[in-house]
Amino acid sequence: xxxxFQVIVSLKPGLLDPQGKAIEGSLPAxxxxxxxxxxxxxxxxLVVDAETEAAAVSQVDEMAQRLLSNPVxxxxxxxxxxxxxxxxxxxxx
Amino acid sequence: xxxxFQVIVSLKPGLLDPQGKAIEGSLPAxxxxxxxxxxxxxxxxLVVDAETEAAAVSQVDEMAQRLLSNPVxxxxxxxxxxxxxxxxxxxxx
Numbered sequence: 001x002x003x004x005f006q007v008i009v010s011l012k013p014g015l016l017d018p019q020g021k022a023i024e025g026s027l028p029a030x031x032x033x034x035x036x037x038x039x040x041x042x043x044x045x046l047v048v049d050a051e052t053e054a055a056a057v058s059q060v061d062e063m064a065q066r067l068l069s070n071p072v073x074x075x076x077x078x079x080x081x082x083x084x085x086x087x088x089x090x091x092x093x
Numbered sequence: 094x095x096x097x098f099q100v101i102v103s104l105k106p107g108l109l110d111p112q113g114k115a116i117e118g119s120l121p122a123x124x125x126x127x128x129x130x131x132x133x134x135x136x137x138x139l140v141v142d143a144e145t146e147a148a149a150v151s152q153v154d155e156m157a158q159r160l161l162s163n164p165v166x167x168x169x170x171x172x173x174x175x176x177x178x179x180x181x182x183x184x185x186x
Contacts, residue, residue, distance in 0.1 A: 030160060034152075036142070046132075067123060
């Protein structure tokens, strides 16, 4: 079955975030001086075809660690969304 | 009151996503040939200090349109998280 995931990769707290600082720098000129604490990260969507949801989650966790993030400076969290309908069974019901 | 938001900015469907393709290209060599449909976007966290949650949401929506995304090629969605505790009232309770 196909499972859809979102992996959100963000810089660990305390590390300088140049993209976030650049956005914060432009806020006062645009009239939004009341916004702060801007942090920019990556958002990765992907689909994994696995037997069980547990297997899919464990694979995505390994992918996030080894491929999608740099564990030295980044942390990640995984958001699981509903399994995709299997097109093979779409006509049966 | 301070409200925390997440803005997720992703390329519109159908547009080529070079970052996603690069990740997909490395999947088979790492033993994850069952993963597909990789799309990479931005994840922005920010805090807005506003009178009401409705005012905060409306401001974040405008920020997402005018500053955080390129509406020609990108779409965004806003996730609101719980209001932050107000430090001015922290000692009262």
